[in-house]
Amino acid sequence: DAKTTQPPSMDCAEGRAANLPCNHSTISGNEYVYWYRQIHSQGPQYIIHGLKNNETNEMASLIITEDRKSSTLILPHATLRDTAVYYCIVPNAGGTSYGKLTFGQGTILTVHP
Amino acid sequence: NAGVMQNPRHLVRRRGQEARLRCSPMKGHSHVYWYRQLPEEGLKFMVYLQKENIIDESGMPKERFSAEFPKEGPSILRIQQVVRGDSAAYFCASSPRGIPWGNSPLHFGNGTRLTVT
Numbered sequence: 648d649a650k651t652t653q654p655p656s657m658d659c660a661e662g663r664a665a666n667l668p669c670n671h672s673t674i675s676g677n678e679y680v681y682w683y684r685q686i687h688s689q690g691p692q693y694i695i696h697g698l699k700n701n702e703t704n705e706m707a708s709l710i711i712t713e714d715r716k717s718s719t720l721i722l723p724h725a726t727l728r729d730t731a732v733y734y735c736i737v738p739n740a741g742g743t744s745y746g747k748l749t750f751g752q753g754t755i756l757t758v759h760p
Numbered sequence: 761n762a763g764v765m766q767n768p769r770h771l772v773r774r775r776g777q778e779a780r781l782r783c784s785p786m787k788g789h790s791h792v793y794w795y796r797q798l799p800e801e802g803l804k805f806m807v808y809l810q811k812e813n814i815i816d817e818s819g820m821p822k823e824r825f826s827a828e829f830p831k832e833g834p835s836i837l838r839i840q841q842v843v844r845g846d847s848a849a850y851f852c853a854s855s856p857r858g859i860p861w862g863n864s865p866l867h868f869g870n871g872t873r874l875t876v877t
Binding site for chain 1: 764803804816818819849851863865868
């Protein structure tokens with residue numbers, strides 16, 4: 648997988664937007680950016696993914712820079728239940744890397760009341 | 761639409777026993793992946809299977825671990841002669857097609873927590 652860099656931790660006030668950055672400067676042209684989160688003791692939860700255009704779904708928005716070297720996951724109105732570890736992953740687009748999502752350390756997001 | 765189902769949620773085994781972990785993928789998904797999360801560590805890829813085929817087992821320990829995904833029924837991760845170091849959370853994920861196409865997210869189950877005493 649293309650290497651990603653995320654801050655180890657972030658804080659956010661409940662009701663405010665949480666903006667989680669990710670650097671992926673070695674991304675290739677056909678590789679997607681995926682975001683997952685893991686709430687304590689649960690399985691990883693898929694949030695959103697994108698290639699080059701910004702994406703939005705019911706959970707979050709994904710902003711990808713024009714050069715695709717970084718992205719930001721936006722939780723528009725964070726709640727206490729959004730406290731989790733957030734992973735930015737860029738899986739290799741081919742070869743034998745099928746399914747090998749490489750989970751790094753991620754960003755521990757803590758939402759405060 | 762039911763998600764990825766794993767059972768049991770918790771499994772306790774004594775050293776030397778066998779552990780069998782089951783995973784039923786989401787409806788319509790024919791690709792299954794197993795990951796392991798050791799205490800206080802990140803998720804590590806173990807094996808990728810399609811129906812009746814092991815595609816990539818590069819993350820599987822060389823001994824005692826095996827996985828299958830038969831034509832009918834759930835995928836099974838089997839650990840023979842368990843040791844204390846096998847204690848971990850084991851997560852299964854599924855997708856309708858392989859990741860190389862890029863536009864196909866994995867969906868994870870809530871895991872089986874194996875404790876070896």
